[in-house]
Amino acid sequence: xxxxxxxxxxxxxxxxxxxxxxxxxxxxxxxxxxxxxxxxxxxxxxxxxxxxxxxxxxxxxxxxxxxxxxxxxxxxxxxxxxxxxxxxxxxxxxxxxxxxxxxxxxxxxxxxxxxxxxxxxxxxxxxxxxxxxxxxxxxxxxxxxxxxxxxxxxxxxxxxxxxxxxxxxxxxxxxxxxxxxxxxxxxxxxxxxxxxxxxxxxxxxxxxxxxxxxxxxxxxxxxxxxxxxxxxxxxxxxxxxxxxxxxxxxxxxxxxxxxxxxxxxxxxxxxxxxxxxxxxxxxxxxxxxxxxxxxxxxxxxxxxxxxxxxxxxxxxxxxxxxxxxxxxxxxxxxxxxxxxxxxxxxxxxxxxxxxxxxxxxxxxxxxxxxxxxxxxxxxxxxxxxxxxxxxxxxx
Amino acid sequence: xxxxxxxxxxxxxxxxxxxxxxxxxxxxxxxxxxxxxxxxxxxxxxxxxxxxxxxxxxxxxxxxxxxxxxxxxxxxxxxxxxxxxxxxxxxxxxxxxxxxxxxxxxxxxxxxxxxxxxxxxxxxxxxxxxxxxxxxxxxxxxxxxxxxxxxxxxxxxxxxxxxxxxxxxxxxxxxxxxxxxxxxxxxxxxxxxxxxxxxxxxxx
Numbered sequence: 001x002x003x004x005x006x007x008x009x010x011x012x013x014x015x016x017x018x019x020x021x022x023x024x025x026x027x028x029x030x031x032x033x034x035x036x037x038x039x040x041x042x043x044x045x046x047x048x049x050x051x052x053x054x055x056x057x058x059x060x061x062x063x064x065x066x067x068x069x070x071x072x073x074x075x076x077x078x079x080x081x082x083x084x085x086x087x088x089x090x091x092x093x094x095x096x097x098x099x100x101x102x103x104x105x106x107x108x109x110x111x112x113x114x115x116x117x118x119x120x121x122x123x124x125x126x127x128x129x130x131x132x133x134x135x136x137x138x139x140x141x142x143x144x145x146x147x148x149x150x151x152x153x154x155x156x157x158x159x160x161x162x163x164x165x166x167x168x169x170x171x172x173x174x175x176x177x178x179x180x181x182x183x184x185x186x187x188x189x190x191x192x193x194x195x196x197x198x199x200x201x202x203x204x205x206x207x208x209x210x211x212x213x214x215x216x217x218x219x220x221x222x223x224x225x226x227x228x229x230x231x232x233x234x235x236x237x238x239x240x241x242x243x244x245x246x247x248x249x250x251x252x253x254x255x256x257x258x259x260x261x262x263x264x265x266x267x268x269x270x271x272x273x274x275x276x277x278x279x280x281x282x283x284x285x286x287x288x289x290x291x292x293x294x295x296x297x298x299x300x301x302x303x304x305x306x307x308x309x310x311x312x313x314x315x316x317x318x319x320x321x322x323x324x325x326x327x328x329x330x331x332x333x334x335x336x337x338x339x340x341x342x343x344x345x346x347x348x349x350x351x352x353x354x355x356x357x358x359x360x361x362x363x364x365x366x367x368x369x370x371x372x373x374x375x376x377x378x379x380x381x382x383x384x385x386x387x388x389x390x391x392x393x394x395x
Numbered sequence: 396x397x398x399x400x401x402x403x404x405x406x407x408x409x410x411x412x413x414x415x416x417x418x419x420x421x422x423x424x425x426x427x428x429x430x431x432x433x434x435x436x437x438x439x440x441x442x443x444x445x446x447x448x449x450x451x452x453x454x455x456x457x458x459x460x461x462x463x464x465x466x467x468x469x470x471x472x473x474x475x476x477x478x479x480x481x482x483x484x485x486x487x488x489x490x491x492x493x494x495x496x497x498x499x500x501x502x503x504x505x506x507x508x509x510x511x512x513x514x515x516x517x518x519x520x521x522x523x524x525x526x527x528x529x530x531x532x533x534x535x536x537x538x539x540x541x542x543x544x545x546x547x548x549x550x551x552x553x554x555x556x557x558x559x560x561x562x563x564x565x566x567x568x569x570x571x572x573x574x575x576x577x578x579x580x581x582x583x584x585x586x587x588x589x590x591x592x593x594x595x596x597x598x599x
Contacts, residue, residue: 174479177479177500177501178408178410178411179410180501181411181414181500181501181502182408182410182411182413182414183414184414184501184504185411185414185415185417185418185504186414186417186418188418188421188504189414189417189418189419189420189421189422189504190421192418192421192422192504193421216501217501217503220501237556237557237560276557276560335454335455336454339454361484362554364484364552364553364554364557384557
């Protein structure tokens with residue numbers, strides 16, 4: 001009791017205070033039992049005063065195993081050793097490092113395993129004593145999901161950079177090949193005409209023109225080799241589950257889709273699941289098609305339905321389709337959609353679909369576009385089906 | 396060389412088209428150029444048909460579609476298809492659709508001129524004679540089982556890597572088999588090889 005108090009309470013007052021205290025305790029008890037987040041209250045020395053039922057479950061200790069013991073038992077090294085110091089520093093300096101701020105830390109369960117958690121700490125002063133209340137949210141699932149997403153994203157981004165580079169080289173090769181073909185034709189034609197002319201100068205010209213043509217062919221050869229290197233350099237095909245490929249790719253590609261009111265549905269043919277594919281490359285194709293579909297619907301359409309489907313399209317091929325309810329494609333756009341540097345977007349290099357085509361064709365498949373019945377567009381591509389007994393492709 | 400027969404060059408790339416025309420004229424052929432298959436089909440009824448040299452990849456009607464339309468119209472003009480390098484699958488498809496030959500870009504002028512001369516002389520038809528067929532069959536018989544497996548897949552337009560996977564051998568080994576097949580079959584080019592195999596399949 002407060003030593004400064006002028007009078008000792010009467011027995012009636014004492015009874016009322018006791019009842020109020022009991023009521024407060026009961027309220028706290030019920031809060032601790034029902035609060036969905038884990039909650040632990042400690043005193044200024046770091047001893048556990050009380051904890052919520054969720055906290056017991058989260059850390060694997062029963063309440064009586066924790067009450068009265070030091071909170072640092074729930075922390076892995078090095079925080080375990082430093083927690084006393086943390087408390088002392090705060091009590092002497094008042095400098096807040098976690099109180100009222102909250103941050104992600106690591107917790108340790110009774111069985112020694114650790115997990116990521118978000119910790120917010122509140123402070124409570126009662127008379128001359130300090131209490132700290134910790135609110136803990138388990139981040140295990142969330143971090144797993146995020147880590148997986150980051151991993152997927154970096155794989156695909158890396159690959160798409162690589163492929164974009166390859167596509168540039170390949171496009172460049174094709175573009176340069178055309179004038180080279182023309183140069184060669186002109187030179188070879190000139191040489192033929194010169195063969196019919198007489199004189200020393202004609203023979204010198206003939207030789208020079210012939211050599212120039214050889215050099216043009218040589219340049220073509222160099223480009224051909226570059227193109228071969230880029231096109232086939234890094235691809236590695238294995239037997240993959242198409243359902244898994246679609247799932248991974250849509251996890252990435254559908255970020256933000258539902259928030260934008262896009263309804264997504266899947267129709268996967270279980271009888272046509274195994275395909276021969278380079279996982280990352282085919283994911284890239286899917287991500288590209290799905291992102292394109294979402295983008296066009298969000299920009300132009302009220303009705304936003306996305307359907308991703310797979311179906312066996314023959315003994316040896318599986319067809320994958322991505323259908324949107326966008327405005328559809330004008331025929332003149334559709335005709336050259338897969339050419340490099342053709343785009344309907346304001347930003348964008350026009351390489352996405354061209355890369356898709358390169359990848360799909362390198363897989364021995366075909367990619368094309370159909371109008372969707374009822375409006376919109378369906379992109380389709382084929383992959384080679386794989387049988388279970390085929391071993392993975394090891395290079 | 397018959398000048399009454401016109402070589403029709405169809406390519407959407409103006410420089411390639413015009414340079415081809417120049418080369419062919421220099422070699423003594425009569426040439427007409429068309430910037431698309433659509434343009435060619437429009438003048439087809441009045442065109443003097445000798446043979447057609449067409450790029451395979453073109454917007455709207457590509458080289459394969461052109462072959463289909465010619466066949467639908469029962470036009471028997473020989474078609475030589477020019478493909479980009481490495482478009483084996485496309486080339487095989489063209490051969491199956493009845494192309495007289497296919498040439499990979501960039502090409503040596505003698506290869507193209509030889510193909511045009513053969514096409515104009517309809518030597519493709521001549522290859523159907525029994526003696527030549529028998530010779531091809533005899534060469535096919537001399538292939539080992541593995542070489543035959545590789546050959547079938549090459550002709551199906553499969554890249555070396557896929558063939559390697561299907562046969563459970565390394566791509567380098569496939570290249571070796573492929574080279575052996577070319578030698579044993581006495582094929583000058585991939586198109587030659589494809590044509591031989593298709594010929595035997597048709598008459599088998």
